[in-house]
Amino acid sequence: MDYSPTSLNILAHCVRLLVPGFTVRLHRWTPRGRNSKLLSMNRFRTDTHFHIDQARAPKRVLQAAERAGIRLAAPSMNPDSYAEIRRLQAAHPQALQWVGIGLHPEREYPDAEFLRACRLVEQADVVGEVGLPYYDRVVTRADVDRFATFCRLAAEHNKPMMIHAVHDVAYMALDFLCEYAVKRAVFHWLKADVDTIDAIVDAGYFISITPEVTYRERDMQLLKRIPLTQIVLETDGPYAHGGPYAGLETVPDWIDEAARVVADHYGLSWENWWRQHEINVERLFGVPSRSHEA
Numbered sequence: 001m002d003y004s005p006t007s008l009n010i011l012a013h014c015v016r017l018l019v020p021g022f023t024v025r026l027h028r029w030t031p032r033g034r035n036s037k038l039l040s041m042n043r044f045r046t047d048t049h050f051h052i053d054q055a056r057a058p059k060r061v062l063q064a065a066e067r068a069g070i071r072l073a074a075p076s077m078n079p080d081s082y083a084e085i086r087r088l089q090a091a092h093p094q095a096l097q098w099v100g101i102g103l104h105p106e107r108e109y110p111d112a113e114f115l116r117a118c119r120l121v122e123q124a125d126v127v128g129e130v131g132l133p134y135y136d137r138v139v140t141r142a143d144v145d146r147f148a149t150f151c152r153l154a155a156e157h158n159k160p161m162m163i164h165a166v167h168d169v170a171y172m173a174l175d176f177l178c179e180y181a182v183k184r185a186v187f188h189w190l191k192a193d194v195d196t197i198d199a200i201v202d203a204g205y206f207i208s209i210t211p212e213v214t215y216r217e218r219d220m221q222l223l224k225r226i227p228l229t230q231i232v233l234e235t236d237g238p239y240a241h242g243g244p245y246a247g248l249e250t251v252p253d254w255i256d257e258a259a260r261v262v263a264d265h266y267g268l269s270w271e272n273w274w275r276q277h278e279i280n281v282e283r284l285f286g287v288p289s290r291s292h293e294a
């Protein structure tokens, strides 16, 4: 019988249509070869960007992630979103490892919310989701000033950043990261021209790849420019995806679908890919301060 990740994912998609929240533990079916020792060492897979408080049923998503051995880094939309994610983390500490404080740049927030977010930077694991708007608004002076402040605070407190800045505004965001000497950052679900992608890589920042890489040429071209040591995976769930994912609720184990393509691109076995990925994740976000070892 064919137990390849591809056939299992197609099967999982079909079952998910019937049973919302269904997940498979794909790594369990991975053929055990000479890398089986690495598989047992590599206990986690990480979705580096999942808006858990925005999910229809956050607890169900977290329980499924726990069963699948997936840990999450969760950005927040604003301070209230951050508080909700911290509440979820108290009940699901193993699945929810890193929590970010941010103000989603596509939304508008009053100054009071911005100041609340700034005060939370010191206690947060990550500064994010922050950045510059592109889809829903044009960049204003206030957007630029707020992003500069988040960069300054991240640098002062040595926090990693989750950056939302695509296309025309990605280079501007990179400029601020460099100006404030932010040490660790990921450009999440990046879309940008080749020069900007190369500049982000040269500056040493991470770039995330989503399941879109399984069906979209643009993401495949992006992947080709990212060194193995500067890539991380994310779903941006529950934000909906297109292509074969249209109409489905985005869940963290979709990182496995991106991983198939990415591991193949780098010529790595499933086990070695995840081993490298988790090294990248901990270089980006730091080793979780709370101990959740089973």
Ligand SMILES: [Zn+2]
Pocket (backbone or CB within 6 Å): 049, 051, 075, 129, 236
């Ligand atoms: Zn996001």
